[in-house]
Amino acid sequence: MLKTDNLRLELEGTTALLTLTRPARLNALSAGLVEDLHAALDCVGASRDARVVILTGEGRGFCAGLDLREPWPATDGLDSVRGGMAMQERIAALMPKMREIRQPLIAAVNGAATGGGLGLALACDVRYGSPAARFSVAFVTLGVSGCDVGVSYLLPRLIGTGQAAELSLTGRIVDADEALRVGLVNRVVPADELLDASRKLAAEIAENTVYAVEMTKQVLDRNVDATSLRAAIELENRTQVLGTHTEDARALFARWAEKGKG
Numbered sequence: 001m002l003k004t005d006n007l008r009l010e011l012e013g014t015t016a017l018l019t020l021t022r023p024a025r026l027n028a029l030s031a032g033l034v035e036d037l038h039a040a041l042d043c044v045g046a047s048r049d050a051r052v053v054i055l056t057g058e059g060r061g062f063c064a065g066l067d068l069r070e071p072w073p074a075t076d077g078l079d080s081v082r083g084g085m086a087m088q089e090r091i092a093a094l095m096p097k098m099r100e101i102r103q104p105l106i107a108a109v110n111g112a113a114t115g116g117g118l119g120l121a122l123a124c125d126v127r128y129g130s131p132a133a134r135f136s137v138a139f140v141t142l143g144v145s146g147c148d149v150g151v152s153y154l155l156p157r158l159i160g161t162g163q164a165a166e167l168s169l170t171g172r173i174v175d176a177d178e179a180l181r182v183g184l185v186n187r188v189v190p191a192d193e194l195l196d197a198s199r200k201l202a203a204e205i206a207e208n209t210v211y212a213v214e215m216t217k218q219v220l221d222r223n224v225d226a227t228s229l230r231a232a233i234e235l236e237n238r239t240q241v242l243g244t245h246t247e248d249a250r251a252l253f254a255r256w257a258e259k260g261k262g
Contacts, residue, residue, distance in 0.1 A: 001016065001040075001043055001044075001047070001050075002036075002039065002040055002043050004032070004036045005021070005032065006020070006021060006022055006030065006032050006033040006036045007019060007020050007021055007033065007036050007037065007040060008021055009040045009043060009044070011047075011049060011050060012199070013203075014049065014050065014051040014052065014202075014203075014206045015050070015051065015052050015053070015054060015199060015202040015203070015206070016044050016047065016050035016052070016053045016054070016103070017053075017054050017056070017195075018040055018044070018053055018054065018055045018056070019056055019057065019058050020033065020055075020056070020057045020058060020062075020063055021058045022058075022067075023057070023058045023059025023060065023061070024059075025064070025067055025069075025070075026057075026059070026060060026061030026063070026064035026111065026112055027057040027058065027059070027061050027062065027063045027064065027117070028061075028063065028064040028065060028066065028067035028070075028117075029063065029065065029066050029067055029091060029116045029117070030067045030070040031070065031071075031072045031073055031087075033067075034090055034091055034094065035090075037094055038090075038093070038094065038097065041094070041097050041098060041101055044101060044103060045097075045101040045102060045103070050103055051103060051202075051205070051206040051210070051213065052103055052104050052105075052106065052202035052205050052206055052213075053101075053103050053104070053105045053106070054105075054106045054107075054108055054195070054198045054199065054202060055105055055106070055107050055108065055120065055124060056107070056108035056109075056110055056194075056195065056198070057110055057111060059111070060110075060111045060112075060132070061110070061111040061112045061117075062107070062108075062109045062110055062111050062112060062113040062117055062120075062121065062133070063112075063113060063114075063116065063117025063120055063121075064112045064114050064115070064117055065114045065115025065116045065117050065118075065138055066091070066115060066116050072087050091116060091149055092119075092148070092149045092150060094119075094120065094123070094149075095119055095120075095122075095123040095149055095150035095154070096150070098120070098123040098124065099123055099221055102214045102217070103213075103214075103217075104125040104126070104205055104213060104217050105123070105124040105125050105126075106124060106125065106126045106127075106128065106198050106201055106202060107120070107121040107124035107126070107127040107128070108128050108129075108194050108195055108197075108198040109121055109127060109128065109129040109130065109133040109135075109185065110129075110130050110132060110133065110191065110194055111130075111132050111133065111134065112134045112136075113133065113134065113135050113136075114134070114135065114136040114137075114138040115136070115137070115138035115139055115148070115149075116148075116149050118135055118136065118137060118138070118151060118155075119148070119149035119150055119151050119154070121135070122150065122151060122154035122155060122158060123150060123154065125217060125220075126186050126201065127184065127185045127186055128185060128186060128187050128188075128189060128194060128197055128198050128201070129176050129179060129180070129185040129187070129188050129189075129194075130176065130188070130189065130190065130191040130194045131176050131188060131190070131191060132176070132191060133175075133176040133179060133185065133188070134173050134174065134175060134176075135167075135173070135174040135179055135184055136167075136171055136172065136173050136174065137151060137155075137167050137168045137171050138171050139151075139171070140168060140169060140170070140171040141171035146168035146169060146171065147168065151168070152164075152168070155167070155168070157224055158183060158184065159182045159183050159184055160182075163182050176188045209246070209248040209249065209252075210248070211243055211246050211248060211249070212243065212248075212249075215239045215243065218239075219235055219236060219239055222235060223235060223236075
């Protein structure tokens, strides 16, 4: 589907495998990789064949955050507020784009996921990790805020405010076992099984109808911020009733009805 010096996007049946390919830099975010990620997500979002996306990294790292050795093109320079803000906004825009595309995303975390890499993992719907997976907020250790690229929004919702505060204030490394214990990852699997386990999950998701999967992702995402239980239920009600009018749902209901007669 797409291949650059920074990433590779492949369609495997109904699964899009998105691999970051800067292994020498632990797949750290350069300006080129950020732009290629935007393009890859746009490509996946427009695809009618891709039902689920797996995001992983080539080599020993998932994504080691911002690549501080790489120059970032900016008209006003990164030492200016305007130039720095342009860079900041472009990187951070990846996270809502990941939350808003139709397809669920599975992070197959094969190594370090720190700083912006942690942000990418958090923006996925499900996270599987290998024993080598490592997580860190990291920003706070560089003299800036521990709140960056959506982490201050996504992390507390995933692991709770107390755990998120500790990790954000210290920037300490969280290994795979602790990540599993606190809910940062859904599963830890052997390194040589990580992609296959992620593919299996993607296939299980894709067994459900397009409408069911896309609306489940959307409603879960929206109702995290629902103002009340009633508001959440109202969105659920509309989504369910609309779903009953799809051809797929009607066929499934009819099939269940026939089973009931037997």
